[in-house]
Structures are given as structure tokens and as C-alpha cells.
Amino acid sequence: MIMKEISIDEIKNDDTRRKRAEESIQKKFHRQLFSPFAKACKTYKLIEEGDHIAVCISGGKDSMLMAKLFQEIQRHRQMEFKLTFLVMDPGYNRENRVLIESNAKALGIPITIFESTIFDTVDTIEKSPCYLCARMRRGYLYSQAKELGCNKIALGHHYDDVIETILMGMIHGAQIQTMMPKLHSTNFEGMELIRPMYLVREADICAWRDYNELHFLQCACHFTESCAAGHDDGTSSKRLETKKLIAELKKTNPFIESNIFRSVENVNLDTVIEYKKDGVRHNFLDEY
Numbered sequence: 001m002i003m004k005e006i007s008i009d010e011i012k013n014d015d016t017r018r019k020r021a022e023e024s025i026q027k028k029f030h031r032q033l034f035s036p037f038a039k040a041c042k043t044y045k046l047i048e049e050g051d052h053i054a055v056c057i058s059g060g061k062d063s064m065l066m067a068k069l070f071q072e073i074q075r076h077r078q079m080e081f082k083l084t085f086l087v088m089d090p091g092y093n094r095e096n097r098v099l100i101e102s103n104a105k106a107l108g109i110p111i112t113i114f115e116s117t118i119f120d121t122v123d124t125i126e127k128s129p130c131y132l133c134a135r136m137r138r139g140y141l142y143s144q145a146k147e148l149g150c151n152k153i154a155l156g157h158h159y160d161d162v163i164e165t166i167l168m169g170m171i172h173g174a175q176i177q178t179m180m181p182k183l184h185s186t187n188f189e190g191m192e193l194i195r196p197m198y199l200v201r202e203a204d205i206c207a208w209r210d211y212n213e214l215h216f217l218q219c220a221c222h223f224t225e226s227c228a229a230g231h232d233d234g235t236s237s238k239r240l241e242t243k244k245l246i247a248e249l250k251k252t253n254p255f256i257e258s259n260i261f262r263s264v265e266n267v268n269l270d271t272v273i274e275y276k277k278d279g280v281r282h283n284f285l286d287e288y
């Protein structure tokens with residue numbers, strides 16, 4: 001194997017980028033990024049003493065920032081917990097794999113990479129490949145994290161993902177539900193999924209990325225490439241439509257985003273015709 005020789009200038013450049021990114025979290029973007037991250041962890045009890053968390057990194061802006069925020073909160077040492085920065089390569093081309101590795105190196109994130117064949121599998125699926133891909137990814141991540149001794153996996157879904165999911169469920173799914181801040185795994189005993197970016201706004205993530213002149217991976221599957229060519233199963237376009245709808249509603253109601261978010265915290269079952277609990281449906285007429 002031929003090892004690439006790393007120059008002193010490359011090392012210094014990476015060190016400078018890492019320090020700048022970390023200092024921007026500690027100072028310039030502390031209120032926008034670290035504070036809501038820490039608040040979500042405390043409010044929803046996402047980090048507990050003795051945890052071993054697999055921080056799942058896709059290579060995009062959300063998960064890369066999540067990794068840095070985890071490093072920052074661990075630095076505060078309010079409790080003892082371990083971190084493993086886990087990257088799954090589902091079949092990236094070489095350029096995308098190198099981009100993830102170089103960004104992790106520059107940001108001082110010690111990643112552990114494992115490989116799967118998800119992209120090849122999903123390529124043969126015509127209907128809802130994104131849904132299948134997400135479920136398969138999660139299964140692989142749970143499995144690998146458990147093998148490494150982790151009890152939790154952390155995903156980078158943020159506040160905007162949450163409110164878009166709520167609205168999409170109502171408009172396209174005829175249901176009221178949300179993306180939960182944490183979940184027990186139903187297939188991997190003793191494992192949990194946590195979402196510590198739950199209260200972080202996407203605009204602030206983008207602002208941090210741009211301030212530090214960082215360039216992260218977009219979704220790099222073959223299906224995304226076909227979407228760019230005009231082929232889409234509707235999932236990505238529905239989310240984009242929902243994002244645009246929220247932006248339009250915000251023009252006349254500046255509280256629209258927080259109202260959508262808080263709507264699932266203020267459910268009054270006395271005014272709900274029917275709801276489902278543990279797989280059992282309950283109708284208001286049952287106790288009328």
C-alpha cells in the first residue's frame with residue numbers, strides 16, 4: 001500500500017480549520033447552536049451517565065456539526081459518556097468517500113468507517129427508494145453500533161426536519177404525529193435512537209458552515225442523481241413543497257414554525273375524535 005505523505009502545511013491548515021470551527025461554536029454561534037443542542041439533551045434526557053453513543057455521520061452539514069457539538073458538550077464534563085463517530089459507506093463513489101474523510105480530518109473528528117451495499121440494493125427499487133434506504137441505513141447503524149458496545153445512536157435531524165414532518169403527516173398522510181427526540185429500538189434490544197439537534201435551526205447550521213467555508217456532502221445516492229434529471233418518487237419534492245409552504249406562511253405569521261412545533265406538545269385528547277395508543281385505536285364515543 002502506498003501511503004500519502006502529509007506535509008507540515010496540510011497539518012497546520014487542518015489545525016487552523018478545526019480551531020476556527022470550534023471557536024465559532026464556543027463564541028459566535030454559541031447561542032444559535034450549542035445552547036439549543038445542550039437544551040435538547042437536558043430537556044429530553046438524551047445523554048445519561050455511562051452512555052456510549054454512536055454519533056452517526058452521513059457526511060452532510062447536520063451530522064458533521066452534530067459531531068462537533070458532541071465533542072464540545074463532552075469537553076464540559078458534566079457527566080461521563082463515550083463517543084464513537086460512526087460513518088457508514090453505503091456505496092459512495094471515491095470522490096464522496098474522500099470528501100467525508102477529509103472533512104472529518106480537518107475538523108478533528110476521529111471517524112470509524114464501515115461499509116454496506118445499500119445503494120446497490122435500493123437501485124433496484126422503483127417505489128419509495130428513499131424510505132427503504134433510510135430504514136436500511138438505520139438497521140445497519142444500530143447493528144454496527146451495538147457491535148461496538150454502544151447503547152445509543154445519534155442522528156442529525158434538526159428543528160426544521162421536525163416541523164416539516166409534522167405538516168407533511170397532516171397534509172399527505174392524514175395523521176398527526178411528530179419526529180420524536182428519542183426512541184427505543186424495537187429490533188435491537190437495549191438500543192435507543194436520539195436526536196440532539198432537535199432544537200437547532202437549519203438556517204443556523206448553514207450559517208456556521210458558510211462562516212467556516214466548509215463544503216459538505218449532499219445526499220450522494222444514485223437516486224438523487226436521477227432526481228436531478230427529473231425523476232422523483234415524490235418524497236423529496238413533498239418535503240421541498242412543505243418547506244416552501246412554511247416559508248410562505250411565515251410572511252404573515254412570524255410564529256408559524258414554533259406554533260407547528262408546539263402543536264404536538266399541546267394535544268387535547270378531549271377534542272380528538274380518534275387516536276391510537278400502543279397500536280389500539282380509541283374513539284371519543286368509547287367514553288362519551
